[in-house]
Amino acid sequence: MSENVVVPTLPAENGIHVWRTAIVMPFITFIFVLIRFYCRSYVVRRPWGIDDYVVAATMVSIIVHAILMGIATYHGMGLHIWQFTPELNSEYYLWIGISSEFYVTSLAGFKCALLLLYLQLFGVNQKFRIACYLTMFYTLGYLTCNALTEFFGCHPIAKKWDMDLPGWCINRVVANIIYGAGHMTSDLIIGILPLVMVWRLQFRTTRQKIGLSLVLGCGLVAWAVACVRWAISTYDSLSYDRPWWSGISFTFSILEVNTGLICACAATFGPLFNNFSTQLRSWSDRATASLHNNSRKTTASWRSSQHDRDQPTYRHNSLSGDLPLMPPAAHIKGNINNSSEDGSYRMEPIVTSNAIPSPPSAKSDDEFSRFDLQGLQALHLEDGRIV
Template identity: 30%
Template sequence: MNSNLPGQVLTRHSSHDARGHDTGMAIQFYNVFEYPIVRDQLIANTVLVALSTASIGLRFMSRKIRQSKFWWDDAFIVISMLHTYGMLAMQYHYARVGMRHHVTELPAVNTILIFKMLIVYQIVYYNAMVTAKFSYLFFYLRIFVTPGFRMAARVCMGCAGAYWLGSMLQVFLICQPFAKNWNAALPGHCASMNVAFSTIGAFNLVTDLLIMALPVHHIWKLQMSTGTKVALYGIFGVGLFISAITIIRIHVLTTVDFTDLSYSMIWAAFWSVTEPALAITNACVPMMRPVFKAAFPGIFSSAKNAYSSQTGAQSGASGSAFKRMRDTESEMPLTHLVPTKSGSRGVEYEASLNDRSQDEHVPRSVIGESER
């Protein structure tokens, strides 16, 4: 079958049908670079995954330079990276077993394998995305210690957990019986996969927007120059690009033809690797300053001097309600502000880094100390 297709090689001489019976059919493998579009997508995603790997390396190098302790944000980003490796490997395997070939051109055993891989692919993708979200949120808990913010971050964690749970339920409940996922001839029913994927994707987008919006108000209250605030907004705002990728992926999922999955899945497979790879890189960007400072000391020392001059003048002002704090664990000098009771009609703010009673689970090294 398909003996004239280029790049095809028979490598196995037995297989099984959807019910597990030996059919004697062979899984046929194809040249992954047979189609230029498949080749280009594989190369692009390989580069993106390599960049995300490098970003994690710079993240841990920064931790070493600052002598920072590793925390949950670091653990979750590594877990997300491992799942992204798995997704890239499956994208290559999809190309090997016939991605971009029409289903009528493939052996039945290849088609069954593609649908079975789709189940694993979804699980790995959802794990990659939710662990990246948790990494973002635990990083927020490193640098923001106000009670309201920490509560909001935990609410977002709950939303991310709900996203993961809903995704897992969708994977295992969309078809009854479960084997109907890869064998449409079985009695039973399947809900619309296009609708299910799009709905889960929309919830993914909402959680991303919530996570990105979380620090906006708190950054504005930080005691630093407007330029530094704009830079921080830029760092956290890069996530908008990830949201654009999510929107594209949602649209692509609505166009997948599950009656010809091997041919129509190509863009869904591409964006499903691109999204977590970029999310990982974006999650590591705020931690890279110590590395860049070590590599380009002139640029970053001048920025630090400007910041120190401004905050030093403010902290020395008579009657000022602000105190500059040094967060020894974060990659940015931050002043955390918490509303306090005031005898006047106005609202005073005070630095809260030394208020460790807010959350006893925050690592001691993350809290920082005040300057005397």
């Protein structure tokens, strides 16, 4: 690194992509979080559970992580190694160390939120419950080690961003590879766990089973992003031009935590979609019934007018005191109305309404109703086990 190198206006190079991603992705994730809490509070109408509080805390952690990543782009992240100065080098590793703590916290948040959701849905199965707790223990275990090594990985701690200080540091390349593998394996397990239970349930149609698998298996999207990030991060650790490749690696870090929380929120949108589809069907049925009734009324009115023109009008003379003459019974095809001013009898056709009753509104009386899964009503339990 040369001290005479002119540093471009920051953020530059790959740093601009990190900065843009740090602004856009938390905004999108925040919208999903708001929809989740709207669904919980106004559609399902239930108090918050522990998974909801975990999601809220994770959203805060993601926002802080994005802010720190954005600040890091003004301290050399994304530049080529030959564009660095000694000052930028120290600032770069300092901000990377701080932001990494919130990255680990965000990972732990969305992974635990998904596992807690699975426990609410399929916790009746003892083996599945044990598998979820073991996965949570494994996830929180290696993430805690990751956070500790990020903070205490060098002695003294300041040597992490000031390599000229005497002391020692752990092998960062090996640590990043190990922890990256932990991210991928935990995401893969979390993505597969609910699918094992879904395919053991009985549904009315295979389409319902596939739909639920797609909803609960959305955690595999976070796993795919984690795989890409781990591959780029590993190459970055072995590359000479580390700051430039870090710009790409940390872009995927932001995508990873935000995608994971989006998946944790999207898995709870079932009641909202159910409510919307119910309202849509209700509006459609009402419109169809209204058009059907209007058509029947128009047809009956036309037939009545034709009948009145073809048949004589029966009147009575109020001055002579004659009793009113009733039309023959053979001509009666409706209700008799003698409310006209001239005393004539008029026929009012009887119209029977065939309106289609509106379907009942969506209800959420059990834990499975958040996905509107009618197939779960066929769930068989024996001694607390799903069979």
